[in-house]
Amino acid sequence: MIGGRPHLNRAAIEQQVGMSVQTQANLYAQRKTNGHPEGVRIGRVLWFDEEKVLAFYRDRARAKQASLTEVDRGGDPDELCDVATATKVLGYTNESTIRAFLTANQGYFPEPDQVESLPSGRLHRLWKRSTLWEFADGRSRPGRRGRARPKT
16 A cells, blocks of 8 residues: 555566566556556555556557457357358458468467368368357457456
């Protein structure tokens, strides 16, 4: 408590919002342009008004989520989708986004729910719509490998 109000240090903020101490420090250093709340230094530790700092990080997470592609939540959750359909469900402009996730960012995009071997030897990957929706809900921001932070 500082001035009668609850305050958090960076370690406590990390536990609350799942953001590393270093990322918090970077955002604080840029506070004049991003609106990060001011801290109160006691010794070597910065303390932040709990209500203000959690509101800042919640608003920031909402803005990031809003910048992601719009997901089509229509259809049967158990319907299997190929890459072309998955592209449309996730709101991507073309199939290369998913193909890049599968090759360059292994572990980011979900494993297919079903894989079929075609006569040509190629694999035909299929995902349930529900699998794609779950992936979309876990995205943190475009072009960044990661997951959404825990909700506070």
